[in-house]
Amino acid sequence: MGFVSDNGGSMKKITVFGKPGSGKSTLSKNLASATGIQLHPLDSIVYKKDGELVDRKTYDSAHENILSSDSWIIDGLGPIESFNKRLDVADTLIYIDLPYRDSYWLVTKRLLKGLVVKPEGWPDGSSILKGTLASYRTLKLCPKFWNDDFMKKLEAISTNKSLYVIRSMSELNAFVENHVEFKTTNK
Numbered sequence: 001m002g003f004v005s006d007n008g009g010s011m012k013k014i015t016v017f018g019k020p021g022s023g024k025s026t027l028s029k030n031l032a033s034a035t036g037i038q039l040h041p042l043d044s045i046v047y048k049k050d051g052e053l054v055d056r057k058t059y060d061s062a063h064e065n066i067l068s069s070d071s072w073i074i075d076g077l078g079p080i081e082s083f084n085k086r087l088d089v090a091d092t093l094i095y096i097d098l099p100y101r102d103s104y105w106l107v108t109k110r111l112l113k114g115l116v117v118k119p120e121g122w123p124d125g126s127s128i129l130k131g132t133l134a135s136y137r138t139l140k141l142c143p144k145f146w147n148d149d150f151m152k153k154l155e156a157i158s159t160n161k162s163l164y165v166i167r168s169m170s171e172l173n174a175f176v177e178n179h180v181e182f183k184t185t186n187k
Helices: 024-035 042-046 056-067 080-089 100-114 128-144 148-157 169-179
Strands: 002-005 013-018 039-041 072-075 092-096 162-166 180-183
Touching (some): 013 080, 024 039, 024 072, 024 092, 024 180, 039 042, 056 072, 080 148, 162 169, 169 180
Antiparallel strands (some): 002 180
């Protein structure tokens, strides 16, 4: 069984990105399950098992190894140079651009749920409270990065790629069902 995007393009190298608390981890896990492509949560290469940051050389090496493989799904942002490289190498760009009220709610929901169960894609050993506070701080800064200029850049680099911009919870929840078309081969 192979798969293609709904617009006929191949989905082999997929990057999923957006603001904190936008559902990147959940969508990426669902994509990996539907496609069989290995998921590489960026947090798992940015952080050590104890929640501390890895050194940049270790991160860059792990990131390069993933990008040079035949297929991958990576969710997250990470250092801007590696994010830009991921945008260049990927054949499928998925930008989750939910309204800020939704992102704040999802961060808060993750905190509340995280008091009982480790959040999806959360690095082992990381403090849910510290991570949540960092997410709130990052959300306040997001308009400086996730803006019209960024959208123009995405549109410019996506001429030979599939670009999806998810702007609502309903689009997010239905993405895999609506955009991953399975092809079966008869033998």
